[in-house]
Amino acid sequence: MSEFFLTRRQLAFAGGAASLASPVAAQGKLTVGEALAKVRQAIGASADAGAEGLLLGAADQPVRGVAVAAVPTAAVLQAAAKRGCNLIFALESPLYARPGEAGSGYPPGSGARAAAALKAEPVYRGKAALAARLGVSVVRLNESLQASRPSLAADTLAARFGWSGGETAGQGRMYAIKPAPLSALLRQASRLADRGGLRHVGAKDMMIRSVLVVPGKADVVPSVQGLQKADLLLTGDLREWEIVEYVADSAPAGRPRALIALGRTVSQQPYVDAIAEWLKPVLPGVPVTAVRNADPFWRLA
Amino acid sequence: MTPRELVARIMARAEAEGAPAPAQPSRRDTFKVGDPDVQITGVVTTGMSTLDVLRRTVAAGANMVITHEATFFRDDDIPDFLEGDPIYAAKVAFAREHGVVIWRDHDLTHRMRPDQMFEGQLKLLGWTADAAPPEQRMPVVTLPKPMSLERIVRHVVEKTGVTSYRVAGDPKMQVRRVAVGVGYAMPSFQVAPDIDVIVGGEAAEGSDSQLPTYDLAAFAVDSTALGQPRGLVLLGHMGTEDIGMQVVADWIRSFAPEIPVQYLPAGEPFGAPL
Structure with missing residues (x-):
């Protein structure tokens, strides 16, 4: 776990010392640390939230191009590099999890031990080596951006369905839509969801008039409370023995509700595209592009 | 016999089989609704006490449900966020109207050795776990001969009958060692050496997970991309834990023969994919 905080501390002084240390930066090219400082300033965040920050790479590296992605997989690193990008802003961690332990329910120290073990794994070492070979840095940016633009993720996913005019509701946004059967949605x-992570609950002929949109992962309390008003929960991922049971109980209870789970990564792609657009004026002169994660899941044909 | 007496008998039997009650009583394994002092007309075991299961329980002439998962939509079963909720109200009203008593049997099933959930799932899949040290909770299966991930998927889908399963990894990868999970109890790829594939219930995507839990799908995708093919097969929570409650039904019958006990699977909650 300590490496995360070391990299964040490095980042804290990157904007000053690193710009002097880097010859390319001295010629006027933005460094990773400076790019993150500009993004932070635009967000209005003075420091990284949670497990955000530079997780792979170097703060004094000059930035040639920026890619935005949901999950910084090896394939995303390669795709970014192929497009001339050497800085990735990612919603998720390259280490597959958060290092934090507070309230996790695990024994004290187990998170740090697991982080160290995972970093020693050939898979993570291979990805870190790939990033070094490609000269790509990875910054996790999620909670502070979400706090700053709370409606962006839901509005951009809703827009893919042709919905607008949402209102904030719990974790997400509520949309009144032109009535449509669940099958059409x-x-x-x-x-x-191109390869098979899509799941649903509810009768396919059920008419949907209102939708609670929660990209990423839906938590039980706000989702259940939102479903008291919405016909459908459109989300990425969720716990099957909580929200799914509630939706499954709704039809027998005479108050049918429906659920569409796209998969977390798939549900975040419109948000990723929007972040890339939002970053362009924040980082003028730097090429910014969105990189799409393939749906990690498939089913038999 | 009353539900309270049956639960006391279950706990005594578990202790006799080496699974004594923990010093801190389980917060999950408690009565959720109903009068635990009525006479039992019949017992139903199930993976999840959905309203549909409660209806089938009443239709079967039973009045006690022993469920592995929660009744009130959250792991702790505390309904403080459900005040005024019509679906919660309908579920409670149905149980009260029909005199249904619900008791959760979660932590005990996992405390038993062998773990009753893994016992049920391994039997369903027709697999035998390798010998393992006692501290290794999650079973590992070494297949008699390697087979492709696609063939593994066809096998487990046929055995469980689920349609909303999800698979990550290269369908053509060769699989020799499989780690088995149930419900949300998922092994990592590091649970034992040389794990090719995990076959389990559900696992969170993304980095919301707190270590030691991590995004298994992204790890499998990266591992494959970096030259060591690995796979993940998610059969769903009920695709892996319903069946363990059949083990529980058989077990209860063995020491409470005077009451009728039947297993009613909750079934997969998801609809068939388009």
């Missing part, structure tokens, strides 16, 4: 959803 599932067909739209299947065009986003």
Whole structure:
């Protein structure tokens, strides 16, 4: 776990010392640390939230191009480099999890031990080596951006379905939509979830008039409370023995509700595209592009 | 016999089989609704006490449900966020109207050795776990001969009958060693050496997970991309834990023969994919 905090501390002085240390930066090229400082300033965040920050790479590296992605997989690193990008802003961690332990329910120290073990794994070492070989840095940026632009993730996913005019509701946004059967919305959803992570609960002929949109992972309390008003929860990922049971109980209880789970990564792609657009004026002169993660899941044909 | 007496008998039997009650009583394994002092007409075991299961329980002439998962939509079963909720109200009203008593049997099933959930799932899949040290909770299966991930998927899908499963990894990868998970109890790829594939219930995507839990799908995708093919097969929570409650039903029958006990699977909550 300590490496995360070391890299964040390095980042804290990157904007000053690193710009002097880097010859390219001295010629006027933005460094990774400076780019992050500009993004932080635009967000209005003075420091990284949670497990955000530079997780792979170097703060004094001059930035040639910026890629935005949901999950910084090896394939994303390669795709970014192929497009001339050497800084990735990612929603998720390259280490596959958060290092934090507070309230995790695990024994004290187990998170740090697991982080050290995972970093010693050939897979993580291989990815870190790939990043070094490609000269790509990875910054996790999620909670502070979400706090700063709370409606962006839901609005951009909703827009892919043709919905607008949402209102904030719990973790997400509520949309009144032109009535449509669940089957029609599932067909739209299947065009986003290209390989098989899509799941649903509810009768396919159920008419949907209102939707609670929660990209990423839906938590039980705000989702259940939102479903008291919405016909459908459109989300990425969720716990099956909590929200799913609630939706499954709704039809027998005479108050049918429906659920579409796109998969976390798939549900975040429209948000990723929007972040890339938002970053362009924040980092003028730096090429910014969105890199798409493939749906990690598939099913038999 | 009353539900309270049956639960006391279950706990005594578990202790006799080497699974004594923990010093801190389980917060999950408690009565959720109903009068635990009525006479039992019949017992139903199930993976999840959905309203549909409660209806089938009443239709079967039973009045006690022993469920592995929560009744009130959150792991702690505390309904403080459900005040005024019509679905919660309908579920409670149905149980009260029909005199249904619900008791959760979660932590005990996992405390038993062998763990009753893994016992059920391994039997369903037709697999035998390798010998393992006692501290290794999650079973590992070494297949008699390697087979492709696609063939593994066809096998487990046929055995469980689920349709909303999800798979990560290269379908053509060769699999020799499989780590098995149930429900949200998922092994990592590091649970034992040389794990090729994890076959389990559900696992969170992304980095919301707190270590030692991590995004298994992203790890499998990266491992494959970096030259060591690995796979993940998610059969869903009920695709892996319903069946363990059949083990529980058989077990209860063995020491409470005077009451009728049947297993009613909750079934996969998801609809068939388009």
